[in-house]
Amino acid sequence: MKRVALCVALIGVVICLITGCKFKDPSIPGHSGKPMLSFKKVEGITFTEVRRQQNGLSFNEYGYHLSPDWRLRFVSSDSVALYSPVKKRFLNFPLSCGIDSVFNTNRSFLRMKHMSKDSLVFELLEAKDDSLDIRGTKVYMLFYADNYIKNVLHTNAATLQRSNRKDSLFVKQLIKRADSSLTNAFAALTPVRLTSTRSSITVKKKKTIADFLLNNYNTSDDYMNPVYNITINKADSDFDYAFSAYVDKEGKLIYNTPITPFTEGRYKQRYVRLSKAIMNTYLKLYVKVQPGQTLGVPHTTLISLYLHGKKS
Numbered sequence: 001m002k003r004v005a006l007c008v009a010l011i012g013v014v015i016c017l018i019t020g021c022k023f024k025d026p027s028i029p030g031h032s033g034k035p036m037l038s039f040k041k042v043e044g045i046t047f048t049e050v051r052r053q054q055n056g057l058s059f060n061e062y063g064y065h066l067s068p069d070w071r072l073r074f075v076s077s078d079s080v081a082l083y084s085p086v087k088k089r090f091l092n093f094p095l096s097c098g099i100d101s102v103f104n105t106n107r108s109f110l111r112m113k114h115m116s117k118d119s120l121v122f123e124l125l126e127a128k129d130d131s132l133d134i135r136g137t138k139v140y141m142l143f144y145a146d147n148y149i150k151n152v153l154h155t156n157a158a159t160l161q162r163s164n165r166k167d168s169l170f171v172k173q174l175i176k177r178a179d180s181s182l183t184n185a186f187a188a189l190t191p192v193r194l195t196s197t198r199s200s201i202t203v204k205k206k207k208t209i210a211d212f213l214l215n216n217y218n219t220s221d222d223y224m225n226p227v228y229n230i231t232i233n234k235a236d237s238d239f240d241y242a243f244s245a246y247v248d249k250e251g252k253l254i255y256n257t258p259i260t261p262f263t264e265g266r267y268k269q270r271y272v273r274l275s276k277a278i279m280n281t282y283l284k285l286y287v288k289v290q291p292g293q294t295l296g297v298p299h300t301t302l303i304s305l306y307l308h309g310k311k312s
Contacts, residue, residue, distance in 0.1 A: 037097040037112060039074040046073045047120055047143035050160035054139045058167050063174065063187035063294060063301075064224060066139060068161050080105050113140065118148040163295060171295050178300040182246045182254065185300040188292025191226040192247045192303050195288040200233040203287065226292075227304045232282050235309035241275035242306045249298040251289040255279055259304060278307055 049068035052058065058066050071083035073090065077097070081090040082105070096104045101112040102125065114121035120143040149157060163171075177184040194203045206227035242259040255276045262268055283289075283305075292301040 036099060037101050037103055038077065039080075039095075039097070039115070040077070042115060042117055042120070043074045043076065045117060046071065046146045048146055048149065048157045049141055049143050050149075050157055051142040052139065053142070056166055057170050058163055059170055059174075059294075061174065061186070062224070063189065065189050068141070070141065070143070072143070082106055110141070117145060118152070119144050168295060171297070175294070175297055175299040179249060182248075182256075182300060185246055185302045186294075187224045187226075188294050188299065188301045189223060190293040191223045192228075192292045192301060193290040194228055194230070195290070196230075196286060197288055198286045201282065201286050202231045202233075204229045204231075223292075225304065226301075227306065229306045229308070230283070230287070231308045231310065232278075233310050235282075235311055237309060238311050239274070239278070239309035240307070241271070241278065242304070243272075243275050243279075244302055244304050245279065246300055246302055247289060247291050248300045249291050251291045251298075253279055253283060253289060256302065259306075275307065278309070279305070282307075 049070040052066040052068045054060060054066055060066070069085075071090075073081045074095070075081050075092060076095075078095050079092050080095040081092050083090050093106045098104075103110060103112065109125040109127050110122040111125055112120070113123050120141075122141045122143075124139045124141065144153070144157075144160070146157075149155060149160065153160070174184075174186050178186055191205070194205070196203050206222070206229065208222050244256040244259060246254040246256055248254065255272075258268065258271055258275065260271070262271070291298040293299070
């Protein structure tokens with residue numbers, strides 16, 4: 001019965017978001033009679049995100065870069081235009097505004113923290129399963145109006161989006177830790193680059209195709225979890241191995257652990273021995289490794305390697 005009641009309550013909240021009703025449930029403290037959020041006073045103004053911050057930083061401890069990549073324009077009370085870098089034009093998306101400054105668009109829940117004709121500040125909210133954490137993620141999206149950037153700040157969005165001194169100091173600490181221990185390796189904003197020096201060996205890095213409609217044009221996994229498929233033709237035997245490896249700041253490959261799941265025992269020992277031998281021969285001899293970098297500084301990072309050997 002409790003689960004049924006919870007589902008009914010959530011359905012009620014969703015209906016309020018979609019229909020624009022006022023939420024007047026006195027059982028929820030502070031929610032009674034709260035006005036609906038409206039973007040009427042900024043409709044028609046084009047805003048560009050210039051900063052996405054978590055505790056004042058654009059990076060977290062895993063090297064994830066909170067990249068500012070939204071451009072938007074509120075069209076009406078139930079529609080917002082979002083810029084697609086793939087289609088190179090604005091596309092209209094449904095806009096659902098709710099109480100407590102919360103709204104939803106393009107599969108994202110956000111809370112409006114500041115709104116003026118010059119700037120906007122939104123806080124990202126985390127939605128999981130059938131619940132929404134209204135406590136917030138402490139990740140804030142800062143937008144400036146295009147007209148404000150050009151005619152008041154006399155600059156451009158690219159300049160405003162650059163990493164600042166606070167970011168640089170934070171990244172330097174991450175690099176210092178990564179260089180002291182492999183286990184402190186973090187994702188490089190400019191990933192490791194592997195280049196074959198032999199025609200019989202091909203290297204292909206897995207690349208996410210940005211699609212505004214399908215994955216919110218988020219390609220961060222390309223540097224957070226870099227994957228490389230390496231085919232070795234004219235090998236001594238046919239084989240397939242998958243394992244992770246560290247790449248230190250000098251570009252040295254250091255074996256980490258198999259990716260392929262299997263039980264402990266002799267098979268795993270043999271797998272590690274053979275895959276490590278291939279890394280220490282074919283890869284170290286015939287594949288040039290350029291270490292990953294963040295803000296122009298090389299550092300230790302972790303990559304995944306899928307090796308395919310073809311004897312014929």
